[in-house]
Each structure stands twice: as C-alpha cells, then as structure tokens.
Amino acid sequence: MIDFATRRTMMVDTQVRPSDVTKFPIIDAMLTVQRENFVPAAQREAAYMGENLNLGDGRVVLEPRTLAKMLDVLDISNDELVxxxxxxxGYSSAVIAHMAEAVVAVEEDGSMAAEAQEALAEAGIDNVIQHVAPLHEGASQHGPYDVMIVQGxxxxxxxxxxxxxxxxxxxxCLFMEGxxxxxxxxxxxxxxxxxxxxxxxxxxxxxxxxKAAVFEF
Structure with a gap:
C-alpha cells in the first residue's frame, strides 16, 4: 500500500518550499489535494514526482514546483474568479479552488473532464465549473476573469x-522557445x-x- 499522504508532504517539503513558495494558501492546498486522484490510474505511483506527468498527445500535468511558483506570483485571493x-x-483546478472564489476549468478532452468532475466531487470541491471546449477558445460565457493560468x-x-x-x-503562461x-x-x-x-x-x-508558421520567399 502506497503512503500517498507521506509522499504529499515530501512533495511540499522538497519541491515546493525550497522554491521559495511560502504562502499559506498554496502550501495548505498542495498538502490537502490528493494529487494521486487527479492523474491516470496507471500513473498514480508517479503522481508526486518532481517532473511533468505525461498524459499523451502533448499534454502534461505540470510538475508541482512549476504550478506552485505560478500560483505564488499570481497571488490569487478568495474573492477572485479564475x-x-x-x-x-483537474489537479490544478482543485488546488486553485482552495484559494479562489470560483474556478472555471477548461478542458477539450471530454473523458479527462469527466474524470476531473468525478475526482472534484469526491474531494468535496464544489466551486469548480467544468467547461469542455477547445483550449484556445476558453469560456467567455463565464468571464471576464480576474486571473488566467495556462497548464502547458x-x-x-x-x-x-x-x-x-x-x-x-x-x-x-509558460512561454516556450525551442x-x-x-x-x-x-x-x-x-x-x-x-x-x-x-x-x-x-x-x-x-x-x-x-505561433503560426511564417513562410519567407
């Protein structure tokens, strides 16, 4: 039996705190949310690794350090819509839900969104709206938003x-150059x-x- 609670504490103590993330709401959320319940069943054992978790098709769950540092600089407050x-x-949405008034979670993969909805319900998190749509479209009908975060x-x-x-x-946003x-x-x-x-x-x-490819003659 894997002791996920111990792994969760180790994740915070070895990946999050050493990255100068000390805000209580972020630490508390990452100690509370059971990350193993928000990843594919076959990857639960790797849920607390200090690296991006590959979901296939160019999609990942961002490593804990990256998500924590993004949340640290965003400094979300409990009256904000994210x-x-x-x-x-749904892992990132579950964490953000602990610090925001409400979260609109945009996911284009319907099966992942359904699993997120189930995991959020099991965790008793009721301030996340699941929205299935192409990622680049967002969810304008629920906005405008105080804060936006992009998970990739x-x-x-x-x-x-x-x-x-x-x-x-x-x-x-995590801007990639190569x-x-x-x-x-x-x-x-x-x-x-x-x-x-x-x-x-x-x-x-x-x-x-x-970026759209630019053709030069």
Missing amino acids: IDVGSAM GVQQLPASLQDQIKDGGRVA ALGEVRIGYKRGDSISWRMAFNAGAPVLPGFA
Whole structure:
C-alpha cells in the first residue's frame, strides 16, 4: 500500500518550499489535494514526482514546483474568479479552488473532464465549473476573469483568451522557445498585456498555442 499522504508532504517539503513558495494558501492546498486522484490510474505511483506527468498527445500535468511558483506570483485571493486553461484531470483546478472564489476549468478532452468532475466531487470541491471546449477558445460565457493560468507551454496566447481577462487582471503562461521556457506574468491594461519574466520551466506547447508558421520567399 502506497503512503500517498507521506509522499504529499515530501512533495511540499522538497519541491515546493525550497522554491521559495511560502504562502499559506498554496502550501495548505498542495498538502490537502490528493494529487494521486487527479492523474491516470496507471500513473498514480508517479503522481508526486518532481517532473511533468505525461498524459499523451502533448499534454502534461505540470510538475508541482512549476504550478506552485505560478500560483505564488499570481497571488490569487478568495474573492477572485479564475480560468484554468488545460485543466486535464483537474489537479490544478482543485488546488486553485482552495484559494479562489470560483474556478472555471477548461478542458477539450471530454473523458479527462469527466474524470476531473468525478475526482472534484469526491474531494468535496464544489466551486469548480467544468467547461469542455477547445483550449484556445476558453469560456467567455463565464468571464471576464480576474486571473488566467495556462497548464502547458505556449508560443503565443490567443487573442480570444486575452479578451477574457478583466481590465486589471493577470495571467500566467509558460512561454516556450525551442526546449527552453520561461513563465511570464501578464498584466492586462485596457486592450494590451504587459509581461514580465518570473522563472524558468518547461512543458510541451499546447494544441492551438503555437505561433503560426511564417513562410519567407
């Protein structure tokens, strides 16, 4: 029998806290949410590894350190509405639900979204709205959002998603340049977003988030 509770504590003590993430709501959420219940059954044993968990088709569950540091710089408060783009089986949404007023979890894979709904219900988390749609479309009918977070690599943030962030809102994206990536935090002012670099990380670029190829003659 695997002692997941001990692994969860080790994850926080060896991956999250050493990355200078000390905000109580994040630590508390990551100690509370049973990550093993939000990954494919065959990968439960690897749930607490310090690396991205491969879901296939270029999709991953971001490593705990990356998610924790993104949440740290976003500094979500309990009166905010958050859109979680690429929520997969719901781990990130479950963690964010502990610190936000409500979360809209956008996932284009219907079977993963259904599993997320089940896991969230079993965990007693009732402030997550599951929305099945192409990731690059988001969920404009529930917005605009105070905070947006994207669970995977991007080369560009589609305009359709930028439009769903409130004026004065913020967004965390992992921008990939080849094999190297950096998480940037964007601040929406009017129709534009100003970005600042936060830290380095890596993940596959999500479908719909690659730059369009430019042909040169």
